[in-house]
Amino acid sequence: MVQDIRVELTKNKRVKPDMKTVKFGKSFSDHMFLMNYEEGKGWFDPRIVPYGPVEMDMACMVFHYGQEIFEGMKAYRTSEGKVQLFRPTENIRRMAISGERLVMPAVDEDMFLAALKKLLEVDAEWVPSEEATSLYIRPFMIATDVGLGVHASKSYLFSIITCPVGSYYPEGLNPIKIMIESQDVRAVRGGTGIAKCGGNYAASLRASLLAEYKGYSQVLWLDGVERKYIEEVGSMNIMFKVNGEVLTPSLTGSVLAGITRKSCIELMKTWGIDVTERLITVDEIVEAAENGTLEEVWGTGTAAVVSPVGWLTYKDKTFEIGGGKIGTLTQKLYDGLTGIQWGKVPDTLGWTVPVEK
Amino acid sequence: MVQDIRVELTKNKRVKPDMKTVKFGKSFSDHMFLMNYEEGKGWFDPRIVPYGPVEMDMACMVFHYGQEIFEGMKAYRTSEGKVQLFRPTENIRRMAISGERLVMPAVDEDMFLAALKKLLEVDAEWVPSEEATSLYIRPFMIATDVGLGVHASKSYLFSIITCPVGSYYPEGLNPIKIMIESQDVRAVRGGTGIAKCGGNYAASLRASLLAEYKGYSQVLWLDGVERKYIEEVGSMNIMFKVNGEVLTPSLTGSVLAGITRKSCIELMKTWGIDVTERLITVDEIVEAAENGTLEEVWGTGTAAVVSPVGWLTYKDKTFEIGGGKIGTLTQKLYDGLTGIQWGKVPDTLGWTVPVEK
Structure with missing residues (x-):
């Protein structure tokens, strides 16, 4: 009512x-x-x-x-x-x-x-x-x-x-540096990770601040139980393009169900790209980075929309992704989503709601 | 300064x-x-x-x-x-x-x-x-x-x-009913469980409310990783007397370091009772309750000081402890601590600080 x-x-x-x-x-x-x-x-x-x-x-x-x-x-x-x-x-x-x-x-x-x-x-x-x-x-x-x-x-x-x-990041659409956190935990299954509530963010502040001191924009969180599955960035969900396949962590109960995440998945579907939602270990991403199959990494969230990740650091080892430049698919997603948001491309998916004045 | x-x-x-x-x-x-x-x-x-x-x-x-x-x-x-x-x-x-x-x-x-x-x-x-x-x-x-x-x-x-x-509980010093929570998680190692911060309490509200509807005073939390180790009650730490031995969960990184907990341990030491701080599984407590060796259970916290637990429920099975009456050691701890707090017994441990007026 x-x-x-x-x-x-x-x-x-x-x-x-x-x-x-x-x-x-x-x-x-x-x-x-x-x-x-x-x-x-x-x-x-x-x-x-x-x-x-x-x-x-x-x-x-x-x-x-x-x-x-x-x-x-x-x-x-x-x-x-x-x-x-x-x-x-x-x-x-x-x-x-x-x-x-x-x-x-x-x-x-x-x-x-x-x-x-x-x-x-x-x-x-x-x-x-x-x-x-x-x-x-x-x-x-x-x-x-x-x-x-x-x-x-x-x-x-x-x-x-x-x-x-x-822009959410001072970098604008330039690729950001992300540190994979191995000490602090943001959320755990059964906890409040699926909710957008203060406590999750409070738990994230220390690691984010330490990462910031070291020159990173954000922290990438691992799961609280096994500390090996990739979850989210705190203000963004994360997606990987590995050997032509787009991967993103499944919503296991401690990852926020991002609306930009969902929109990216749906938009890619219209382009014929199926996104695999599954548990992703940090080790497989590190391996992909090492063997050259990690093609693109980007974050998705309302504040930053689509944010290319140029560097991932895990346990003091830094991996450059795509030469530290924005990837083709990342750029296409950014253009596609913001195109609809700013009304530059037709909203064939019915995502926008006009505000009358 | x-x-x-x-x-x-x-x-x-x-x-x-x-x-x-x-x-x-x-x-x-x-x-x-x-x-x-x-x-x-x-x-x-x-x-x-x-x-x-x-x-x-x-x-x-x-x-x-x-x-x-x-x-x-x-x-x-x-x-x-x-x-x-x-x-x-x-x-x-x-x-x-x-x-x-x-x-x-x-x-x-x-x-x-x-x-x-x-x-x-x-x-x-x-x-x-x-x-x-x-x-x-x-x-x-x-x-x-x-x-x-x-x-x-x-x-x-x-x-x-x-x-x-x-009294914190309407029951006063009468034994309370506690439900062991097996769905929601309050805190996890690496998270904020060791801190007294809002997010931990926010995470606890749903289970507490559901428990309250069912007639329980509080929820007893299990660890967020394996869901089998006993942690704390949220507003209290917990202690067990099993077959003559006093046990309490060790401070593993997701349990609050209670000051009443610490004081109880120190007070019992002066009485010649050594408290074992270790990981305690819910299964061993259930087993002790079933074989009759679970003699006393009590919570410790500033708000309730020492609070006897008369009934523990786990997965729809309820165990009565000490006939639902306050145990001898629980009573002695309550009297000992509150005796010092209200100045009824000499403060030989130097715990009180006078406020001049």
Whole structure:
């Protein structure tokens, strides 16, 4: 059921960032969406208000027990100046799955979509039109019960904030360096790896920071049980082209079901390329790199869309992939996906959802 | 280095709860401690202010990436009316260890202790004197960087809030029912199990809620890799007395190093009881329960101190322990520890720290 959304427009417009230098996720739009939940009452008071701080009790559960989930999606401005979303229902459904694992209530699909569209209408001018830019959209939900007993919260705040972004990596579409992590673990089957929740990211920060100090953009995670199967990059899923075959880790219960991952698989299918989803050991990738059959490696995710990996490091040994240059298939996937997202190529798969204004 | 703590006293005293009916962690004292951190600047502006909401930007990292750690400790009022802390330095050091895993800055030990003492002086009247009550103290730290890039925050808020509490379980010292969880996983070696951080608790909520529906107080977690070794209860460590021997899971990297656990081990040592810390399989505990050698089971934790376990359920089979009554050693440990905490027995181990007023 779609409830009416109250709109309170800002009286103090925020300064828009220079899209040439804007950092990912740092400059927020004029408004945000908020909606509250209480057990027995359900979701209530959907509203769009000026972006700004919210008063929080220091005993709110979200500060102590990490009951928080989020999504990441984007709105794109087409060459005709229209604004469109990319597969928003996929994000809405995945957030409900995250909520199941974290025992948090789902937001009605139609209500969620109505909130997204309304917020984008109100802040339409924040959807940038510069090359390779978009409006990053962050729906998230936090536990707001005030109390320290360890229990699932009975009240929640659902919010959507947005920010105009360029490339996720300073490298842009240039190949990045990835370090395969062999100490820290991000997620384990039975844990929260399938959910987009704070704890997974908190667990990833130390290894990411150490990798960053060493000049890597990201960490590639191995499974938490045997420490030999490749999982994901944390902000991206990963794909390999080995000896002509495209491989990606199967969704074993500790890998996030990426929507860009799914879209890449479906897009390649239309090109006649079947992607093999299976358990992939780090050893076979190292072997492929050593014997020259590792042709391409790329990450897939909303923030970076498709990101070529030029160098993989495992246990202090670095392998260069494709001469450190973007591969043909990686480039084709990037062009194909972003082409649909920015409305440059026909959306034959019905993935985009226009936002009317 | 101990910085001066600014104190702003409340003008609106909060209503004290009825200590006979107070729920754990629901009624907060008049004041709270706050201190900020910025990279390059360190900790600054330590202050005690009236307990109340704090303004938070919705893009604060703590809402998205779960970068948050906490501690749990208690202040006790002795029969002479004095207030004392129990091994606070242990908590302070453990929080620094949690911070290492979550890449968060440590608080100087002396500063932390000074903050605790000052807050307890200001809110001394909130330390209850009724039987079996205490003032629960919750130090915690949250990431306050505003931004959506996945990186360790460069700014943090450290806070201490307190609340008068009675028993953690409504059962009081009556034995509780525990369900051994075989689906969900709380933590894994290499993950964040050794840290007291939000994500571990978020991961535990679903199983705990399902267990609660079935009439259990808590869930007992198995290891995330082999799903056969007993780890902890989430809010408590666990101990078994099997055929005269006291056993507790060793600290393998995914079990929290409980301070009550440590204190129980040390206290038993003074009684001539050696505790065996080792990997314990769920199968051997089930076998001991079946052949009648499982004499006592109890949990240890700051909130519940020592909590007898009367029933253990594993895969739909329930085992009654000690006729569902509190065991002799469990009772002796409870009396021994709480005796020291409330100043009823001499603190020969030097565990208490008086708070002057």
